[in-house]
Amino acid sequence: xxxxxxxxxxxxxxxxxxxxxxxxxxxxxxxxxxxxxxxxxxxxxxxxxxxxxxxxxxxxxxxxxxxxxxxxxxxxxxxxxxxxxxxxxxxxxxxxxxxxxxxxxxxxxxxxxxxxxxxxxxxxxxxxxxxxxxxxxxxxxxxxxxxxxxxxxxxxxxxxxxxxxxxxxxxxxxxxxxxxxxxxxxxxxxxxxxxxxxxxxxxxxxxxxxxxxxxxxxxxxxxxxxxxxxxxxxxxxxxxxxxxxxxxxxxxxxxxxxxxxxxxxxxxxxxxxxxxxxxxxxxxxxxxxxxxxxxxxxxxxxxxxxxxxxxxxxxxxxxxxxxxxxxxxxxxxxxxxxxxxxxxxxxxxxxxxxxxxxxxx
Amino acid sequence: xxxxxxxxxxxxxxxxxxxxxxxxxxxxxxxxxxxxxxxxxxxxxxxxxxxxxxxxxxxxxxxxxxxxxxxxxxxxxxxxxxxxxxxxxxxxxxxxxxxxxxxxxxxxxxxxxxxxxxxxxxxxxxxxxxxxxxxxxxxxxxxxxxxxxxxxxxxxxxxxxxxxxxxxxxxxxxxxxxxxxxxxxxxxxxxxxxxxxxxxxxxxxxxxxxxxxxxxxxxxxxxxxxxxxxxxxxxxxxxxxxxxxxxxxxxxxxxxxxxxxxxxxxxxxxxxxxxxxxxxxxxxxxxxxxxxxxxxxxxxxxxxxxxxxxxxxxxxxxxxxxxxxxxxxxxxxxxxxxxxxxxxxxxxxxxxxxxxxxxxxxxxxxxxxxxxxxxxxxxxxxxxxxxxxxxxxxxxxxxxxxxxxxxxxxxxxxxxxxxxxxxxxxxxxxxxxxxxxxxx
Numbered sequence: 001x002x003x004x005x006x007x008x009x010x011x012x013x014x015x016x017x018x019x020x021x022x023x024x025x026x027x028x029x030x031x032x033x034x035x036x037x038x039x040x041x042x043x044x045x046x047x048x049x050x051x052x053x054x055x056x057x058x059x060x061x062x063x064x065x066x067x068x069x070x071x072x073x074x075x076x077x078x079x080x081x082x083x084x085x086x087x088x089x090x091x092x093x094x095x096x097x098x099x100x101x102x103x104x105x106x107x108x109x110x111x112x113x114x115x116x117x118x119x120x121x122x123x124x125x126x127x128x129x130x131x132x133x134x135x136x137x138x139x140x141x142x143x144x145x146x147x148x149x150x151x152x153x154x155x156x157x158x159x160x161x162x163x164x165x166x167x168x169x170x171x172x173x174x175x176x177x178x179x180x181x182x183x184x185x186x187x188x189x190x191x192x193x194x195x196x197x198x199x200x201x202x203x204x205x206x207x208x209x210x211x212x213x214x215x216x217x218x219x220x221x222x223x224x225x226x227x228x229x230x231x232x233x234x235x236x237x238x239x240x241x242x243x244x245x246x247x248x249x250x251x252x253x254x255x256x257x258x259x260x261x262x263x264x265x266x267x268x269x270x271x272x273x274x275x276x277x278x279x280x281x282x283x284x285x286x287x288x289x290x291x292x293x294x295x296x297x298x299x300x301x302x303x304x305x306x307x308x309x310x311x312x313x314x315x316x317x318x319x320x321x322x323x324x325x326x327x328x329x330x331x332x333x334x335x336x337x338x339x340x341x342x343x344x345x346x347x348x349x350x351x352x353x354x355x356x357x358x359x360x361x
Numbered sequence: 362x363x364x365x366x367x368x369x370x371x372x373x374x375x376x377x378x379x380x381x382x383x384x385x386x387x388x389x390x391x392x393x394x395x396x397x398x399x400x401x402x403x404x405x406x407x408x409x410x411x412x413x414x415x416x417x418x419x420x421x422x423x424x425x426x427x428x429x430x431x432x433x434x435x436x437x438x439x440x441x442x443x444x445x446x447x448x449x450x451x452x453x454x455x456x457x458x459x460x461x462x463x464x465x466x467x468x469x470x471x472x473x474x475x476x477x478x479x480x481x482x483x484x485x486x487x488x489x490x491x492x493x494x495x496x497x498x499x500x501x502x503x504x505x506x507x508x509x510x511x512x513x514x515x516x517x518x519x520x521x522x523x524x525x526x527x528x529x530x531x532x533x534x535x536x537x538x539x540x541x542x543x544x545x546x547x548x549x550x551x552x553x554x555x556x557x558x559x560x561x562x563x564x565x566x567x568x569x570x571x572x573x574x575x576x577x578x579x580x581x582x583x584x585x586x587x588x589x590x591x592x593x594x595x596x597x598x599x600x601x602x603x604x605x606x607x608x609x610x611x612x613x614x615x616x617x618x619x620x621x622x623x624x625x626x627x628x629x630x631x632x633x634x635x636x637x638x639x640x641x642x643x644x645x646x647x648x649x650x651x652x653x654x655x656x657x658x659x660x661x662x663x664x665x666x667x668x669x670x671x672x673x674x675x676x677x678x679x680x681x682x683x684x685x686x687x688x689x690x691x692x693x694x695x696x697x698x699x700x701x702x703x704x705x706x707x708x709x710x711x712x713x714x715x716x717x718x719x720x721x722x723x724x725x726x727x728x729x730x731x732x733x734x735x736x737x738x739x740x741x742x743x744x745x746x747x748x749x750x751x752x753x754x755x756x757x758x759x760x761x762x763x764x765x766x767x768x769x770x771x772x773x774x775x776x777x778x779x780x781x782x783x784x785x786x787x788x789x790x791x792x793x794x795x796x797x798x799x800x801x
Contacts, residue, residue: 050451054444095786148541148567155786160543161470165787176787177474255447257471259543261570262443298448316667317436318398 003354019204033193040186048181049254051298056185056192057249058294062274062286063199064242069272070280071203072235073215074124078117078136079243079271081143084263086113086244087251088153091162095155102167102175106191106248113244114237116143121236125229140265147260163257175252184253191249195242200283202238211235212281243271277332279344288343296331297324388703390426390692391433392417393453395463398667400440401573402465402597405677408624409464410436411668412681413688415660419652420689422659427689428696430703441597443467450475459695459709460484460688466544476501477791482710484691486684487512487621487643491547492779494743496714499780500795503713505687506643506735506746510775511767512620513548513592515641517555519750519765520590520618531560536588538579538595538603541567545594548620551775552592564588573599580606593619600627608634614753615639621748624677628753636755641765643748644683644732646758648674651727653682676751676758683732690716698798711798714739733764739797745769 003024010016020026039052065079090109094102120139124132147153154160166176173179174187202208210231213221222228251258270293278289304320315323339346353360394417396410397403417432426432437449446468450461460482463469469489476483483502485493491510493502507515520535521527537552539545549565556563564586566579576599583591591612593603600623607617608631615637628635648657653674660666661673672678695704695712704712716737723729735744747764784790 044455046451046455050448054448157782157786160546163470163474163787177478255443255471256474258443259467259470261467261542265571316398317396317438321399321438321440 003351003357005355019200036189036193037186040182040189045181048185051295053181053185053188053254054250055290055294056188057246057254058271058274058290059287060192060195060249061243061246061271062278062290063196063283064239064246065271065275066278066281066283066286067199067203067211067242068235068239069275070282070285071208071215072211072232072239074121074232074235075129075133076136076236076239077133077265077268077272078120078139078143080263080265080267081140082113082117082240082243083247083250083267084143084147084260085116085240086110086247087162087258087263088147089113089244090248090252092153092155094167095165098165101169102252103169103187103191106245106252109248110241110244113247114241117240117243118233118237121233124232124236137265140268144260144264147263161257161259162251164252164255175256177256179253188249188253191245195245196283199242203283207234215281273332277335277342279342282342282344284347285342285344288347292331292335292343293328297328300324300327389431389433390703391435391453391456391458392688392692393449393456393458393461394434394436395439395446395449395461395465395468396436397439397441397464399438400442401570402441404601404626405597405622405624406441406464408668408672408675408677409681409684411666411672412678412683413462413685414681415656415666415668415673416652416682416685417689418660418665419656422663422665423655427692428702430696432692439463439465439468441465441467443471447471454479454481457705459692459704459706460713462486462684462688463489466490467542470543473499473502474787479706480710481706482691482713484684484687484713486680486687488544490783492776492783494741494745494776495780496738496740496742497793498784498790499742500739500793501710503687503737503742505716505737505742505744506733507748507767508743508745508772508776509544509547509594509620510551510772511743511745512641512748513551514555514768514772515748515765516592516618516620517552517559518768519762521559527559532562533589534562534564534586536564536566536583536586536591538566538568538576538583538591538593540573540595540599541569544596548594551771554775555771568595568599568603573597574602576602576606580610580612583612584610589616591617593617593623595619596622600624601630604628604631604635604638607638608632613637618750621680622677625675625758628758633755635753638753639750639761640758641748642676642751642758642760643746644679645730646674646676646679646751646760650729650731652731653679653728655727656682679731686718686726686728687713687716687735690718710795713737714742715798745772 005022008023020029061079061083068074068076086109089112090105093105093109120136123135127135154162164175166173166178168174172183174183210226213226214228214231218228274289274293277292279285301320301324304323308315394413397406398410414434417434420427421432437453439446439449446463446465450472458481462484463472466488469485472483473490485504487504487507489504491508493499493504494508521530524530552563566583568576568579595603604627607614614635617638619640621641623640628638657673661670691709691713692704694715695708698711698715699708714737716735718735720734723731733746735746737744745767747766749760749764750762751758752761
């Protein structure tokens with residue numbers, strides 16, 4: 001009823017090829033962004049610190065992996081390590097040049113990750129599919145090994161851990177223990193919106209079409225004049241850039257300090273699951289995937305005890321943990337059976353149904 | 362249709378989530394317990410969790426809490442995962458916790474800078490950041506009764522005495538098998554310093570967290586290198602696997618030493634061959650203490666605990682009890698200092714600095730002879746207490762030494778260096794502003 005295409009006329013090509021051709025979509029997006037900013041002032045510190053900041057960080061990492069796996073069709077298991085490169089690079093840069101604002105270093109640290117990602121992406125020209133996954137697994141293990149073995153990366157800290165020093169923006173602390181969840185959330189939100197907007201322009205433009213062509217059939221793409229090596233390496237670099245920035249955000253704006261173990265293989269799988277559940281080749285799917293994999297267990301952790309207590313059942317934290325695993329696991333299987341293309345596809349179907357509601361044809 | 366049900370469900374879930382946070386009455390003290398009964402470290406974490414919970418629950422059942430104020434206990438499952446640990450911290454932060462016990466070095470590290478901002482003291486009992494023993498630099502962090510550096514120096518001292526003097530270690534080879542994480546790597550600088558000064562050789566055998574249960578390559582190397590002694594810094598399933606592999610590779614078990622974390626189950630996994638395996642400890646094993654009997658009576662027999670009856674008194678269970686003893690003592694001291702009943706995190710921080718567990722106080726608590734005395738102060742948040750060596754006799758731990766004092770002179774320089782280093786690297790690390798209470 002409210003969501004209707006009728007009456008919206010496009011009078012030029014630019015309007016017709018817009019990412020959000022429907023007025024309702026544009027309004028909806030604006031409302032979501034406004035609500036996200038409003039949440040900074042309405043949500044309590046648990047919601048911001050333990051739910052929203054990690055959700056945004058993981059969404060960003062999932063967008064990164066989606067560019068590689070979803071848009072270019074290259075399977076990677078090195079996401080955790082590429083996030084680590086971003087975090088360690090950011091740490092080295094901001095401790096070596098404390099005079100430069102840390103936000104600059106967060107963005108710059110992604111380039112280090114991009115370079116490393118491109119390097120490990122080199123074999124992608126020759127090997128594909130699961131074999132490439134194994135090659136990126138090598139990146140995961142090698143980089144993780146570096147994080148433990150090279151004390152220079154953590155400025156010879158005895159604890160071998162990264163820690164977030166105090167950094168400010170306009171005199172307000174944005175990093176370190178004194179930074180409130182509110183300021184950190186606003187910062188993360190702004191960075192994620194900015195980079196998502198950039199990614200959206202990338203994947204809908206010439207470069208994105210090249211990636212998709214390579215994904216759908218690399219031989220045909222090559223015959224059409226797309227250079228596979230450059231295109232694949234670019235995908236690796238851009239993907240790693242996003243992961244690197246996400247890694248820097250994870251350590252310095254969420255944890256506030258971390259060990260090398262944060263960037264282990266589990267982290268890579270975690271992000272990969274988000275991408276698969278959310279929807280391969282979809283930006284909004286990255287957000288859905290992050291929400292399902294990360295937020296759902298937290299909600300369950302709060303809802304389950306409350307739901308069970310009226311029945312006189314008081315269950316321990318460990319039982320809740322097991323229940324969380326089982327429910328999230330069952331839901332993942334459920335969603336994959338109902339819609340193998342992920343939550344993004346469900347969203348799309350829902351929107352299409354809404355467009356014709358209440359007169360389906 | 363499915364969308365409507367889904368969105369309805371989601372809406373209901375969010376509403377429930379909003380109301381689920383229980384409100385706590387003012388006349389109670391909220392003590393969150395970060396535990397892990399799941400995941401690869403559950404083999405160690407479960408005993409600790411039971412010990413911690415049961416002692417505090419016993420105080421609730423027997424005395425109605427501490428100083429007449431009931432303790433509200435809540436477990437938060439971390440799975441030894443930093444991500445979940447930080448989530449737990451955020452979840453409990455709003456409920457005015459008086460102290461947090463992260464029970465993981467990985468979780469402790471990100472919490473250390475937050476402690477002073479959130480006014481929640483951290484008790485990382487004999488783990489975490491060794492440098493946080495310096496109360497003047499880390500007023501909100503407590504890691505009694507000894508640091509890992511203390512522990513390592515005690516093992517070296519014990520070995521040295523067995524050889525007939527530290528200088529006799531010259532030319533020997535000492536193997537160090539450790540979890541490849543901040544925790545396991547912490548003693549290495551001290552070990553290398555000692556190696557240089559005394560003249561022994563060090564062979565490192567790191568075990569990555571993902572290969573904890575498969576240590577054949579490390580023990581194969583150990584068989585080739587033939588170290589005269591092996592020292593282990595492990596946790597979770599690593600300990601049991603190490604004992605098993607050591608037995609299998611024929612390493613002489615009486616030359617195998619560990620820091621204070623292996624449990625009875627870990628030693629048992631080596632079978633009869635594990636006899637002679639030694640570890641440090643600072644508290645008694647067994648349930649032959651009035652307080653532990655009370656746990657049996659008031660908690661276990663009433664079915665309020667998850668622990669099996671025969672696990673009470675095992676080394677890691679008692680470790681959990683010791684941890685809770687410190688929490689309870691911190692709260693009791695805080696009540697004494699402030700005169701308040703329902704104390705806050707800030708009060709308990711002061712209470713912790715005034716902990717004085719001497720023989721008389723331990724007797725009063727029903728734990729006479731359970732552990733050596735412990736005195737904390739504003740500057741010393743650790744105590745650097747002596748520990749003793751215990752040996753596995755095939756079925757239980759047997760105390761085989763007198764208390765071994767740490768090599769304070771060596772440890773202190775490491776500690777001061779590390780603490781200064783930490784404060785310098787964290788530019789803007791706050792100077793201690795918390796005033797110091799006179800010892801009561």
